[in-house]
Amino acid sequence: MIELLDYGFMRNALVASLLIGACAPLVGIFLVQRRLSLIGDGIGHVALAGVAVGLLTGTSPVWTALLTAAARGRPGGDVALALMFYGGIAAGVVLIGRSPQGTSANLTSYLFGSITATTADDLIAFTVLTVLVVAVTVALRPWLFAVAQDEEYARASGLPVLGLNVALSVLTAVTVVVSMRVVGLLLVSALMIIPNAAAQQVSRSFAGAMQLAVLLGVVASVGGVATSFYAETPSGGTIVLLALALYLVAQVGARWRPASRHGTRAERHTHEHGPGCGHEAIPHGDHVDYLHDGHRHAPHDDHYDEHAEDHRHEPEHEHERGRVR
Protein backbone atom coordinates (compact mmCIF):
# COMPACT_ATOMS: atom_id res chain seq x y z
CA MET A 1 0.00 0.00 0.00
CA ILE A 2 2.79 2.38 0.96
CA GLU A 3 4.54 1.43 -2.25
CA LEU A 4 2.89 4.31 -4.04
CA LEU A 5 4.64 6.73 -1.71
CA ASP A 6 8.00 5.59 -3.07
CA TYR A 7 7.42 7.58 -6.23
CA GLY A 8 8.02 11.30 -6.15
CA PHE A 9 5.30 12.00 -8.68
CA MET A 10 2.81 10.02 -6.62
CA ARG A 11 3.62 11.98 -3.49
CA ASN A 12 3.05 15.17 -5.48
CA ALA A 13 -0.19 13.85 -6.89
CA LEU A 14 -1.47 12.71 -3.50
CA VAL A 15 -0.74 16.03 -1.86
CA ALA A 16 -2.34 17.88 -4.77
CA SER A 17 -5.40 15.63 -4.62
CA LEU A 18 -5.74 16.19 -0.88
CA LEU A 19 -5.67 19.94 -1.44
CA ILE A 20 -8.19 20.04 -4.26
CA GLY A 21 -10.40 17.43 -2.64
CA ALA A 22 -10.96 19.86 0.21
CA CYS A 23 -10.97 23.05 -1.82
CA ALA A 24 -13.28 22.17 -4.71
CA PRO A 25 -16.41 21.18 -2.73
CA LEU A 26 -15.89 24.08 -0.34
CA VAL A 27 -16.22 26.59 -3.17
CA GLY A 28 -18.66 24.40 -5.08
CA ILE A 29 -21.41 24.52 -2.46
CA PHE A 30 -21.99 28.19 -3.22
CA LEU A 31 -22.26 27.39 -6.93
CA VAL A 32 -24.82 24.68 -6.17
CA GLN A 33 -26.67 27.12 -3.94
CA ARG A 34 -26.84 29.64 -6.79
CA ARG A 35 -27.85 26.98 -9.30
CA LEU A 36 -24.61 27.54 -11.19
CA SER A 37 -23.44 23.95 -11.01
CA LEU A 38 -22.16 24.00 -14.56
CA ILE A 39 -20.20 27.25 -14.33
CA GLY A 40 -17.02 25.48 -13.22
CA ASP A 41 -17.19 23.42 -16.37
CA GLY A 42 -17.34 26.56 -18.48
CA ILE A 43 -14.45 28.14 -16.65
CA GLY A 44 -12.48 24.97 -17.32
CA HIS A 45 -13.13 25.47 -21.05
CA VAL A 46 -11.89 29.04 -20.91
CA ALA A 47 -8.86 28.08 -18.84
CA LEU A 48 -7.68 25.78 -21.63
CA ALA A 49 -7.02 28.85 -23.77
CA GLY A 50 -4.89 30.16 -20.94
CA VAL A 51 -2.97 26.89 -20.74
CA ALA A 52 -2.30 27.12 -24.48
CA VAL A 53 -1.00 30.67 -24.19
CA GLY A 54 1.29 29.50 -21.40
CA LEU A 55 2.64 26.64 -23.48
CA LEU A 56 3.16 28.90 -26.51
CA THR A 57 4.94 31.64 -24.62
CA GLY A 58 6.92 29.30 -22.42
CA THR A 59 5.45 30.62 -19.18
CA SER A 60 3.88 28.35 -16.62
CA PRO A 61 0.43 27.27 -17.88
CA VAL A 62 -0.90 27.50 -14.32
CA TRP A 63 -0.55 31.26 -14.17
CA THR A 64 -1.81 31.99 -17.67
CA ALA A 65 -4.78 29.70 -17.09
CA LEU A 66 -5.50 31.48 -13.85
CA LEU A 67 -5.41 34.82 -15.61
CA THR A 68 -7.89 33.85 -18.33
CA ALA A 69 -10.18 32.01 -15.92
CA ALA A 70 -10.35 34.99 -13.57
CA ALA A 71 -10.68 37.52 -16.39
CA ARG A 72 -13.83 35.75 -17.50
CA GLY A 73 -15.64 38.21 -15.28
CA ARG A 74 -19.16 38.03 -14.04
CA PRO A 75 -21.57 35.48 -15.45
CA GLY A 76 -23.36 37.12 -18.35
CA GLY A 77 -26.30 35.82 -20.30
CA ASP A 78 -26.71 32.19 -21.19
CA VAL A 79 -25.67 32.54 -24.81
CA ALA A 80 -22.83 34.95 -24.03
CA LEU A 81 -21.40 32.36 -21.65
CA ALA A 82 -21.73 29.62 -24.22
CA LEU A 83 -19.86 31.68 -26.81
CA MET A 84 -17.09 32.42 -24.36
CA PHE A 85 -16.77 28.85 -23.18
CA TYR A 86 -16.67 27.31 -26.65
CA GLY A 87 -14.38 30.05 -27.89
CA GLY A 88 -12.07 29.30 -24.99
CA ILE A 89 -11.80 25.57 -25.52
CA ALA A 90 -11.55 25.90 -29.32
CA ALA A 91 -8.79 28.47 -29.06
CA GLY A 92 -7.09 26.28 -26.47
CA VAL A 93 -7.09 23.20 -28.66
CA VAL A 94 -5.87 25.09 -31.74
CA LEU A 95 -3.13 26.96 -29.88
CA ILE A 96 -1.88 23.85 -28.09
CA GLY A 97 -1.71 22.14 -31.50
CA ARG A 98 0.56 24.96 -32.72
CA SER A 99 2.82 25.02 -29.66
CA PRO A 100 6.14 23.15 -29.49
CA GLN A 101 4.91 20.91 -26.62
CA GLY A 102 1.57 20.48 -28.30
CA THR A 103 1.36 16.72 -28.22
CA SER A 104 -2.00 15.10 -27.92
CA ALA A 105 -0.78 13.42 -24.74
CA ASN A 106 -0.14 16.83 -23.29
CA LEU A 107 -3.59 18.04 -24.33
CA THR A 108 -5.23 14.95 -22.84
CA SER A 109 -3.44 15.43 -19.54
CA TYR A 110 -4.81 18.96 -19.27
CA LEU A 111 -8.31 17.93 -20.24
CA PHE A 112 -8.63 14.81 -18.11
CA GLY A 113 -5.90 15.02 -15.50
CA SER A 114 -2.81 12.92 -15.07
CA ILE A 115 -1.08 11.84 -11.89
CA THR A 116 2.32 12.16 -13.48
CA ALA A 117 1.69 15.74 -14.51
CA THR A 118 2.04 17.47 -11.15
CA THR A 119 5.59 18.76 -10.86
CA ALA A 120 7.21 19.92 -7.66
CA ASP A 121 6.99 23.52 -8.88
CA ASP A 122 3.29 23.10 -9.59
CA LEU A 123 2.81 21.70 -6.13
CA ILE A 124 4.22 24.78 -4.42
CA ALA A 125 1.94 27.03 -6.46
CA PHE A 126 -1.05 24.74 -5.82
CA THR A 127 -0.44 24.66 -2.09
CA VAL A 128 -0.21 28.42 -1.81
CA LEU A 129 -3.31 28.97 -3.94
CA THR A 130 -5.36 26.27 -2.22
CA VAL A 131 -4.57 27.50 1.25
CA LEU A 132 -5.60 30.98 0.12
CA VAL A 133 -8.87 29.76 -1.40
CA VAL A 134 -9.76 27.71 1.66
CA ALA A 135 -8.92 30.53 4.06
CA VAL A 136 -10.89 33.15 2.12
CA THR A 137 -13.88 30.84 1.59
CA VAL A 138 -14.06 29.86 5.24
CA ALA A 139 -13.70 33.48 6.33
CA LEU A 140 -16.37 34.74 3.95
CA ARG A 141 -18.69 31.78 4.41
CA PRO A 142 -21.52 33.61 6.24
CA TRP A 143 -21.55 36.38 3.63
CA LEU A 144 -21.28 34.09 0.63
CA PHE A 145 -24.11 32.03 2.12
CA ALA A 146 -26.25 35.13 2.72
CA VAL A 147 -25.83 36.47 -0.81
CA ALA A 148 -26.52 33.13 -2.43
CA GLN A 149 -29.51 32.51 -0.18
CA ASP A 150 -31.26 35.80 -0.92
CA GLU A 151 -29.36 38.39 -2.92
CA GLU A 152 -32.12 40.99 -2.66
CA TYR A 153 -32.17 40.75 1.11
CA ALA A 154 -28.39 40.95 1.21
CA ARG A 155 -28.50 44.16 -0.82
CA ALA A 156 -31.25 45.59 1.35
CA SER A 157 -29.19 44.95 4.47
CA GLY A 158 -26.18 46.69 2.99
CA LEU A 159 -23.89 43.71 2.48
CA PRO A 160 -21.19 44.20 -0.20
CA VAL A 161 -22.99 42.04 -2.74
CA LEU A 162 -20.95 43.01 -5.79
CA GLY A 163 -17.67 42.38 -3.99
CA LEU A 164 -18.87 39.00 -2.75
CA ASN A 165 -19.97 37.98 -6.24
CA VAL A 166 -16.57 38.91 -7.64
CA ALA A 167 -14.92 37.05 -4.76
CA LEU A 168 -16.85 33.89 -5.58
CA SER A 169 -15.91 34.21 -9.28
CA VAL A 170 -12.23 34.49 -8.42
CA LEU A 171 -12.40 31.64 -5.90
CA THR A 172 -14.02 29.45 -8.55
CA ALA A 173 -11.42 30.35 -11.16
CA VAL A 174 -8.52 29.59 -8.84
CA THR A 175 -10.11 26.28 -7.82
CA VAL A 176 -10.49 25.25 -11.46
CA VAL A 177 -6.87 26.01 -12.21
CA VAL A 178 -5.38 24.26 -9.18
CA SER A 179 -7.53 21.22 -9.91
CA MET A 180 -6.68 20.96 -13.61
CA ARG A 181 -3.52 18.88 -13.22
CA VAL A 182 -5.12 16.14 -11.17
CA VAL A 183 -8.76 16.10 -12.33
CA GLY A 184 -8.44 17.80 -15.68
CA LEU A 185 -10.23 20.85 -17.00
CA LEU A 186 -13.18 18.90 -18.35
CA LEU A 187 -13.82 17.15 -15.03
CA VAL A 188 -12.93 19.91 -12.58
CA SER A 189 -16.52 20.92 -12.11
CA ALA A 190 -17.50 17.39 -11.09
CA LEU A 191 -15.30 17.55 -8.01
CA MET A 192 -16.88 20.88 -7.07
CA ILE A 193 -20.43 19.62 -7.45
CA ILE A 194 -20.74 15.85 -6.85
CA PRO A 195 -19.50 15.77 -3.22
CA ASN A 196 -22.01 18.53 -2.50
CA ALA A 197 -24.79 16.66 -4.23
CA ALA A 198 -23.96 13.66 -2.03
CA ALA A 199 -23.77 15.67 1.19
CA GLN A 200 -27.11 17.31 0.44
CA GLN A 201 -28.72 13.87 0.55
CA VAL A 202 -27.89 13.28 4.19
CA SER A 203 -27.31 16.63 5.84
CA ARG A 204 -29.90 18.99 7.23
CA SER A 205 -27.86 22.14 7.78
CA PHE A 206 -25.68 24.19 5.48
CA ALA A 207 -22.67 23.96 7.79
CA GLY A 208 -23.06 20.20 8.15
CA ALA A 209 -23.46 19.69 4.41
CA MET A 210 -20.37 21.76 3.73
CA GLN A 211 -18.20 19.76 6.12
CA LEU A 212 -19.45 16.46 4.81
CA ALA A 213 -18.87 17.56 1.21
CA VAL A 214 -15.26 18.43 2.01
CA LEU A 215 -14.78 15.04 3.63
CA LEU A 216 -16.31 13.24 0.64
CA GLY A 217 -14.25 15.39 -1.74
CA VAL A 218 -11.03 14.41 -0.01
CA VAL A 219 -12.00 10.72 0.04
CA ALA A 220 -12.89 10.76 -3.65
CA SER A 221 -9.86 12.76 -4.68
CA VAL A 222 -7.16 10.95 -2.69
CA GLY A 223 -8.86 7.60 -3.18
CA GLY A 224 -9.20 8.25 -6.90
CA VAL A 225 -5.53 9.13 -7.32
CA ALA A 226 -4.42 6.05 -5.36
CA THR A 227 -6.77 3.84 -7.37
CA SER A 228 -5.54 5.26 -10.65
CA PHE A 229 -1.98 4.35 -9.66
CA TYR A 230 -2.85 0.69 -9.15
CA ALA A 231 -5.47 0.37 -11.85
CA GLU A 232 -3.46 2.42 -14.33
CA THR A 233 -6.45 4.57 -15.17
CA PRO A 234 -6.56 8.31 -15.83
CA SER A 235 -6.81 10.08 -12.47
CA GLY A 236 -9.57 12.56 -13.36
CA GLY A 237 -12.07 9.98 -14.49
CA THR A 238 -11.25 7.69 -11.58
CA ILE A 239 -11.81 10.48 -9.04
CA VAL A 240 -15.12 11.46 -10.58
CA LEU A 241 -16.38 7.87 -10.74
CA LEU A 242 -15.44 7.40 -7.10
CA ALA A 243 -17.27 10.61 -6.20
CA LEU A 244 -20.33 9.35 -8.07
CA ALA A 245 -20.16 6.09 -6.17
CA LEU A 246 -20.14 8.05 -2.90
CA TYR A 247 -23.14 9.98 -4.16
CA LEU A 248 -25.04 6.75 -4.78
CA VAL A 249 -24.13 5.47 -1.32
CA ALA A 250 -25.38 8.72 0.20
CA GLN A 251 -28.60 8.51 -1.73
CA VAL A 252 -29.27 4.96 -0.63
CA GLY A 253 -28.33 5.92 2.92
CA ALA A 254 -30.80 8.81 2.87
CA ARG A 255 -33.60 6.45 1.84
CA TRP A 256 -32.91 4.29 4.85
CA ARG A 257 -33.08 7.16 7.23
CA PRO A 258 -36.23 7.13 9.34
CA ALA A 259 -38.51 10.14 9.77
CA SER A 260 -39.93 10.79 6.39
CA ARG A 261 -42.61 13.44 6.34
CA HIS A 262 -45.34 10.94 6.89
CA GLY A 263 -46.01 10.52 10.57
CA THR A 264 -44.02 13.55 11.60
CA ARG A 265 -45.85 16.08 13.64
CA ALA A 266 -47.23 19.01 11.77
CA GLU A 267 -46.81 22.60 12.89
CA ARG A 268 -48.71 23.89 15.85
CA HIS A 269 -52.21 24.90 15.12
CA THR A 270 -54.27 27.86 16.07
CA HIS A 271 -57.42 25.86 15.52
CA GLU A 272 -58.72 22.35 15.06
CA HIS A 273 -59.03 21.29 11.47
CA GLY A 274 -62.61 20.33 10.80
CA PRO A 275 -65.44 20.93 8.39
CA GLY A 276 -65.55 24.63 7.62
CA CYS A 277 -62.20 25.49 9.18
CA GLY A 278 -61.16 27.25 6.02
CA HIS A 279 -58.73 24.58 4.84
CA GLU A 280 -59.66 22.55 1.86
CA ALA A 281 -60.75 19.08 2.93
CA ILE A 282 -59.48 16.12 0.93
CA PRO A 283 -60.82 12.62 1.46
CA HIS A 284 -57.80 10.39 2.01
CA GLY A 285 -58.61 6.73 2.31
CA ASP A 286 -60.58 6.31 5.51
CA HIS A 287 -60.14 9.82 6.85
CA VAL A 288 -60.06 13.42 5.73
CA ASP A 289 -56.91 15.50 5.29
CA TYR A 290 -56.88 19.27 5.37
CA LEU A 291 -54.84 21.17 2.85
CA HIS A 292 -52.48 23.38 4.80
CA ASP A 293 -50.04 25.51 2.85
CA GLY A 294 -49.77 23.01 0.06
CA HIS A 295 -49.31 19.98 2.27
CA ARG A 296 -51.82 17.90 4.11
CA HIS A 297 -52.68 17.49 7.72
CA ALA A 298 -54.43 14.43 9.03
CA PRO A 299 -55.99 14.58 12.50
CA HIS A 300 -54.38 11.93 14.70
CA ASP A 301 -55.34 11.83 18.37
CA ASP A 302 -54.21 15.16 19.80
CA HIS A 303 -52.06 16.27 16.87
CA TYR A 304 -51.85 16.28 13.09
CA ASP A 305 -49.76 14.08 10.90
CA GLU A 306 -48.21 15.43 7.76
CA HIS A 307 -49.55 13.55 4.81
CA ALA A 308 -47.05 14.57 2.19
CA GLU A 309 -47.24 17.46 -0.21
CA ASP A 310 -50.38 18.08 -2.09
CA HIS A 311 -50.82 14.99 -4.25
CA ARG A 312 -54.50 15.43 -4.51
CA HIS A 313 -55.01 12.78 -7.10
CA GLU A 314 -52.68 10.08 -5.94
CA PRO A 315 -54.60 6.89 -6.46
CA GLU A 316 -53.26 4.55 -3.79
CA HIS A 317 -52.69 5.05 -0.10
CA GLU A 318 -50.96 2.18 1.50
CA HIS A 319 -50.19 3.84 4.79
CA GLU A 320 -52.00 2.70 7.87
CA ARG A 321 -50.84 5.14 10.49
CA GLY A 322 -52.44 8.46 11.20
CA ARG A 323 -56.00 7.26 10.98
CA VAL A 324 -58.83 8.78 12.85
CA ARG A 325 -60.59 5.95 14.54
Place this chain on the structure above:
Amino acid sequence: MSGPEIVLSLRGAGFGYDGEAIVAGIDLDIHRGEVVAVVGPNGAGKSTLVKGILGLTEQLGGEVRAYGVALDDPSIRGRIGYVPQRHTLATSVRATVAEIVAIGRLRFRPWWQPWHRDAAKDRQAVARALDLVDLGDRAGADVSQLSGGQQRRVLIARALASQPDLLVMDEPTAGVDQGNQAVLGQVLARLASAGSTLIIVTHEIDALAGVVTRVVLVADGGIAFDGTPQAYAAHDPHGGHAHHPGFGRARSVTGLHDATAGGHHD
Protein backbone atom coordinates in the same frame (compact mmCIF):
# COMPACT_ATOMS: atom_id res chain seq x y z
CA MET B 1 -45.20 68.72 14.03
CA SER B 2 -44.32 67.63 17.53
CA GLY B 3 -45.00 64.09 18.70
CA PRO B 4 -43.06 60.96 17.94
CA GLU B 5 -39.77 61.16 16.11
CA ILE B 6 -39.90 61.03 12.32
CA VAL B 7 -38.26 57.77 11.30
CA LEU B 8 -38.55 58.08 7.57
CA SER B 9 -39.18 61.11 5.46
CA LEU B 10 -39.85 61.26 1.72
CA ARG B 11 -40.09 64.59 -0.11
CA GLY B 12 -41.14 64.51 -3.73
CA ALA B 13 -39.47 61.13 -4.03
CA GLY B 14 -39.71 59.01 -7.14
CA PHE B 15 -38.64 55.41 -7.68
CA GLY B 16 -38.44 53.14 -10.68
CA TYR B 17 -36.31 50.96 -12.88
CA ASP B 18 -33.94 51.83 -15.72
CA GLY B 19 -34.51 55.54 -15.31
CA GLU B 20 -38.26 55.18 -15.67
CA ALA B 21 -40.26 56.27 -12.65
CA ILE B 22 -43.08 54.01 -11.48
CA VAL B 23 -44.00 56.15 -8.50
CA ALA B 24 -43.22 59.86 -8.31
CA GLY B 25 -43.81 62.92 -6.18
CA ILE B 26 -44.17 60.92 -2.98
CA ASP B 27 -44.40 62.96 0.24
CA LEU B 28 -44.53 60.77 3.30
CA ASP B 29 -43.45 61.01 6.93
CA ILE B 30 -43.39 57.87 9.03
CA HIS B 31 -43.24 58.35 12.78
CA ARG B 32 -41.84 56.04 15.42
CA GLY B 33 -44.36 53.40 16.50
CA GLU B 34 -46.62 53.75 13.48
CA VAL B 35 -47.93 50.64 11.75
CA VAL B 36 -48.52 51.71 8.18
CA ALA B 37 -50.40 49.53 5.73
CA VAL B 38 -49.49 50.32 2.13
CA VAL B 39 -52.39 49.23 -0.04
CA GLY B 40 -53.34 49.60 -3.66
CA PRO B 41 -54.00 47.66 -6.84
CA ASN B 42 -51.44 45.39 -8.43
CA GLY B 43 -49.02 47.35 -10.53
CA ALA B 44 -49.76 50.65 -8.78
CA GLY B 45 -46.24 50.86 -7.42
CA LYS B 46 -46.57 49.67 -3.81
CA SER B 47 -43.63 47.33 -4.04
CA THR B 48 -41.61 49.83 -6.06
CA LEU B 49 -42.18 52.38 -3.32
CA VAL B 50 -41.19 50.17 -0.40
CA LYS B 51 -38.26 48.70 -2.30
CA GLY B 52 -37.18 52.26 -2.96
CA ILE B 53 -37.16 52.82 0.79
CA LEU B 54 -34.93 49.76 1.04
CA GLY B 55 -32.58 51.02 -1.66
CA LEU B 56 -33.57 48.18 -3.99
CA THR B 57 -35.13 50.34 -6.68
CA GLU B 58 -33.55 53.35 -8.28
CA GLN B 59 -34.36 56.66 -6.63
CA LEU B 60 -35.44 59.12 -9.31
CA GLY B 61 -35.63 62.55 -7.83
CA GLY B 62 -36.77 63.91 -4.52
CA GLU B 63 -35.30 63.30 -1.13
CA VAL B 64 -35.47 60.27 1.14
CA ARG B 65 -34.10 60.39 4.64
CA ALA B 66 -34.17 57.76 7.35
CA TYR B 67 -33.29 59.08 10.79
CA GLY B 68 -32.17 62.25 9.07
CA VAL B 69 -29.59 60.41 6.98
CA ALA B 70 -29.84 60.25 3.21
CA LEU B 71 -30.76 56.78 2.04
CA ASP B 72 -27.67 56.16 -0.07
CA ASP B 73 -25.53 56.28 3.06
CA PRO B 74 -24.61 52.65 3.71
CA SER B 75 -24.79 53.14 7.48
CA ILE B 76 -28.57 53.41 7.21
CA ARG B 77 -29.10 50.19 5.25
CA GLY B 78 -28.95 47.73 8.10
CA ARG B 79 -31.26 49.77 10.30
CA ILE B 80 -34.20 49.15 7.99
CA GLY B 81 -35.33 45.53 8.26
CA TYR B 82 -36.84 43.80 5.27
CA VAL B 83 -39.30 40.94 4.95
CA PRO B 84 -39.48 40.21 1.22
CA GLN B 85 -42.47 38.79 -0.56
CA ARG B 86 -41.32 35.24 -1.02
CA HIS B 87 -43.15 32.00 -0.95
CA THR B 88 -40.22 29.80 -0.18
CA LEU B 89 -36.88 29.94 1.53
CA ALA B 90 -35.63 26.70 0.13
CA THR B 91 -32.72 26.95 -2.28
CA SER B 92 -30.94 24.03 -3.86
CA VAL B 93 -28.92 23.46 -0.69
CA ARG B 94 -29.97 22.60 2.82
CA ALA B 95 -30.13 25.23 5.50
CA THR B 96 -31.62 25.24 8.97
CA VAL B 97 -34.03 27.82 10.28
CA ALA B 98 -31.35 29.17 12.62
CA GLU B 99 -28.85 29.48 9.76
CA ILE B 100 -31.30 31.57 7.74
CA VAL B 101 -32.24 33.79 10.66
CA ALA B 102 -28.57 34.30 11.52
CA ILE B 103 -28.18 36.11 8.18
CA GLY B 104 -29.97 38.99 9.88
CA ARG B 105 -27.05 39.28 12.29
CA LEU B 106 -24.45 39.90 9.61
CA ARG B 107 -25.01 43.62 9.65
CA PHE B 108 -23.34 43.74 13.06
CA ARG B 109 -20.30 41.90 11.77
CA PRO B 110 -17.83 43.65 9.46
CA TRP B 111 -16.96 41.30 6.63
CA TRP B 112 -13.28 41.98 6.94
CA GLN B 113 -13.47 40.59 10.45
CA PRO B 114 -13.98 36.89 9.90
CA TRP B 115 -13.53 35.83 13.51
CA HIS B 116 -16.77 35.72 15.36
CA ARG B 117 -16.59 37.85 18.46
CA ASP B 118 -20.26 37.97 19.30
CA ALA B 119 -21.27 34.39 18.58
CA ALA B 120 -23.14 34.01 21.87
CA LYS B 121 -24.92 37.31 21.42
CA ASP B 122 -25.90 36.34 17.88
CA ARG B 123 -27.26 32.98 19.03
CA GLN B 124 -29.34 34.74 21.67
CA ALA B 125 -30.72 37.23 19.18
CA VAL B 126 -31.60 34.43 16.76
CA ALA B 127 -33.36 32.48 19.51
CA ARG B 128 -35.27 35.58 20.61
CA ALA B 129 -36.36 36.37 17.05
CA LEU B 130 -37.58 32.80 16.59
CA ASP B 131 -39.52 32.95 19.85
CA LEU B 132 -41.20 36.15 18.67
CA VAL B 133 -42.60 34.34 15.64
CA ASP B 134 -43.47 31.15 17.57
CA LEU B 135 -40.78 29.06 15.91
CA GLY B 136 -38.52 28.66 18.91
CA ASP B 137 -38.75 24.87 18.71
CA ARG B 138 -37.86 24.70 15.01
CA ALA B 139 -34.41 26.33 15.06
CA GLY B 140 -32.67 23.16 13.89
CA ALA B 141 -35.25 22.22 11.26
CA ASP B 142 -34.45 22.19 7.56
CA VAL B 143 -36.32 25.19 6.12
CA SER B 144 -37.50 23.23 3.11
CA GLN B 145 -39.53 21.05 5.49
CA LEU B 146 -41.53 23.99 6.85
CA SER B 147 -44.96 25.01 5.63
CA GLY B 148 -45.39 28.19 3.62
CA GLY B 149 -46.75 30.07 6.62
CA GLN B 150 -43.85 28.97 8.77
CA GLN B 151 -41.37 30.06 6.11
CA ARG B 152 -42.95 33.51 6.14
CA ARG B 153 -42.36 33.62 9.85
CA VAL B 154 -38.73 32.63 9.32
CA LEU B 155 -38.40 35.62 6.98
CA ILE B 156 -39.84 37.85 9.67
CA ALA B 157 -37.49 36.36 12.26
CA ARG B 158 -34.52 37.02 9.97
CA ALA B 159 -35.49 40.68 9.81
CA LEU B 160 -36.10 40.81 13.58
CA ALA B 161 -32.69 39.32 14.27
CA SER B 162 -31.18 42.38 12.60
CA GLN B 163 -32.88 44.48 15.31
CA PRO B 164 -34.15 47.06 12.84
CA ASP B 165 -35.46 50.46 13.78
CA LEU B 166 -37.97 50.26 10.97
CA LEU B 167 -39.36 47.05 9.53
CA VAL B 168 -40.63 46.90 5.94
CA MET B 169 -42.74 43.89 4.99
CA ASP B 170 -43.87 43.07 1.48
CA GLU B 171 -47.11 41.08 1.52
CA PRO B 172 -46.36 39.04 4.65
CA THR B 173 -49.79 37.41 4.61
CA ALA B 174 -50.28 36.81 0.87
CA GLY B 175 -50.95 33.23 -0.09
CA VAL B 176 -51.02 32.10 3.53
CA ASP B 177 -54.00 30.10 4.76
CA GLN B 178 -56.31 31.53 7.38
CA GLY B 179 -54.80 29.66 10.30
CA ASN B 180 -51.33 30.93 9.56
CA GLN B 181 -52.69 34.38 8.75
CA ALA B 182 -54.05 34.54 12.26
CA VAL B 183 -50.64 33.56 13.64
CA LEU B 184 -48.96 36.20 11.48
CA GLY B 185 -51.51 38.75 12.68
CA GLN B 186 -50.60 37.89 16.29
CA VAL B 187 -46.90 38.24 15.50
CA LEU B 188 -47.45 41.66 13.94
CA ALA B 189 -49.63 42.75 16.86
CA ARG B 190 -46.87 41.68 19.24
CA LEU B 191 -44.32 43.74 17.30
CA ALA B 192 -46.64 46.74 17.17
CA SER B 193 -47.34 46.65 20.90
CA ALA B 194 -43.60 46.47 21.52
CA GLY B 195 -43.35 49.84 19.78
CA SER B 196 -41.85 48.70 16.46
CA THR B 197 -42.32 50.91 13.44
CA LEU B 198 -43.77 48.83 10.64
CA ILE B 199 -44.50 49.44 6.97
CA ILE B 200 -46.58 46.58 5.60
CA VAL B 201 -47.51 46.21 1.96
CA THR B 202 -50.69 44.19 1.91
CA HIS B 203 -53.76 43.19 0.00
CA GLU B 204 -55.45 41.87 3.10
CA ILE B 205 -55.95 44.81 5.37
CA ASP B 206 -58.70 42.94 7.18
CA ALA B 207 -56.18 40.41 8.43
CA LEU B 208 -54.29 43.26 10.07
CA ALA B 209 -57.25 45.13 11.52
CA GLY B 210 -56.49 46.40 15.00
CA VAL B 211 -52.76 46.45 14.29
CA VAL B 212 -52.58 49.03 11.54
CA THR B 213 -52.60 52.67 12.68
CA ARG B 214 -52.40 54.28 9.26
CA VAL B 215 -53.29 53.39 5.69
CA VAL B 216 -51.48 54.69 2.63
CA LEU B 217 -53.17 53.96 -0.69
CA VAL B 218 -50.83 53.93 -3.66
CA ALA B 219 -52.54 54.35 -7.01
CA ASP B 220 -51.47 55.65 -10.40
CA GLY B 221 -47.89 56.11 -9.27
CA GLY B 222 -48.72 58.37 -6.35
CA ILE B 223 -50.34 58.44 -2.95
CA ALA B 224 -54.11 58.60 -3.36
CA PHE B 225 -55.06 58.35 0.28
CA ASP B 226 -53.22 58.69 3.58
CA GLY B 227 -55.08 58.47 6.87
CA THR B 228 -56.43 56.32 9.66
CA PRO B 229 -57.92 52.89 8.96
CA GLN B 230 -61.32 54.31 9.93
CA ALA B 231 -61.03 57.12 7.42
CA TYR B 232 -59.84 54.63 4.82
CA ALA B 233 -62.83 52.39 5.45
CA ALA B 234 -65.11 55.39 4.97
CA HIS B 235 -63.19 56.38 1.87
CA ASP B 236 -63.26 52.96 0.34
CA PRO B 237 -65.55 50.64 2.25
CA HIS B 238 -64.34 47.45 0.53
CA GLY B 239 -66.44 48.14 -2.50
CA GLY B 240 -65.00 51.39 -3.75
CA HIS B 241 -68.44 52.44 -4.96
CA ALA B 242 -68.63 55.61 -2.87
CA HIS B 243 -68.06 58.82 -4.73
CA HIS B 244 -65.06 60.82 -3.68
CA PRO B 245 -64.58 63.79 -5.93
CA GLY B 246 -60.94 64.11 -4.96
CA PHE B 247 -60.14 60.49 -5.73
CA GLY B 248 -61.44 60.11 -9.24
CA ARG B 249 -58.29 58.46 -10.56
CA ALA B 250 -57.82 56.41 -7.48
CA ARG B 251 -61.34 55.12 -7.64
CA SER B 252 -60.87 53.69 -11.10
CA VAL B 253 -57.93 51.65 -9.92
CA THR B 254 -59.46 50.69 -6.62
CA GLY B 255 -62.06 49.05 -8.78
CA LEU B 256 -59.23 46.94 -10.12
CA HIS B 257 -58.05 46.28 -6.60
CA ASP B 258 -61.43 44.89 -5.69
CA ALA B 259 -61.30 42.63 -8.68
CA THR B 260 -57.90 41.23 -7.73
CA ALA B 261 -58.76 40.86 -4.08
CA GLY B 262 -62.13 39.44 -5.03
CA GLY B 263 -63.84 37.05 -2.72
CA HIS B 264 -62.05 38.16 0.41
CA HIS B 265 -64.78 40.47 1.51
CA ASP B 266 -67.80 38.50 0.47
